Amino acid sequence: MLVLNLYNCLQTYLALGALLFGLGVYGLVVHRTVIGMLISSEFILAAASTNFMAFNRFLAPDPSIGQVFTLFIMAIAAAEAAIAISIVIAVYRNYKTIDVEDLGDLQG
């Protein structure tokens, strides 16, 4: 069965990364809370890491560079999540809501 050998092809992982990116964009458009948008942005970062790891395993001359880069992406994503959650908590304390439609103080 050819489908059982999918894990040896670069294109499988590229399609998986594209799927994660599409899901992230969809969630970023659809979700109405700030935390939901934060979750969707994590998917976009995961898609980037997946592509880095795939190219790193199949194409790169030195297969440790992509792993190091993925570790950096993880560190940045963790910092971003911490900052975003603290901003959400501060916003919730002032506005009593996390719905993005209610956070329109700067709207013209």
Add this chain to the structure above:
Amino acid sequence: MQPLVWPPMANPTLFSLEGAVGIIFLLTIALVVTGGLIAVVSQRLVRAVSGLAICFTGLAGVYYFLLSPFVAMMQLLIYVGAVSILIAFGIMMATPEQEIGPGNAWISRLVGPLGASVGGLFFAALTILGLKTPWQVFPRTAEASGDIEQVGKTLLTSHSMVFELISIVLLMAIIGALVIARRGRN
């Protein structure tokens, strides 16, 4: 190195070792897709975070298939263990008691098809791009294995500047998160 052909040429039978590995890989992919769909589609934030954790567990398996168990472990530790728990705490502390109202009728009617079309367009375009491009394999350099020892050496020799900068970024993030979240409390 693998031959890198599409569609896959090797043809393992179902009840062999390679077949079992392929089945495990398909289960991993199913975990990623299911978790991603749960996280994106559900309106309840607790379910979305559970989907995020499921999806990232599957993604750790995918990284394991990409011959880097260290990054798979880091994925489990950082994403499943830290980021998901952090978002869960954020939901516990910052979710209003009442349900989110219907909102603007026009926007809520428009946003589903819009998001699906944009996301689907990105997915289709990137997949076609990945399938059509003739990827060129660079030959491996000598003593390039990609195991943990070499990752550590790369991290502390040729990328040590970025390593230090990342630690500064993390320190700033910790301090900034504390300051922002604490402001307004007496």
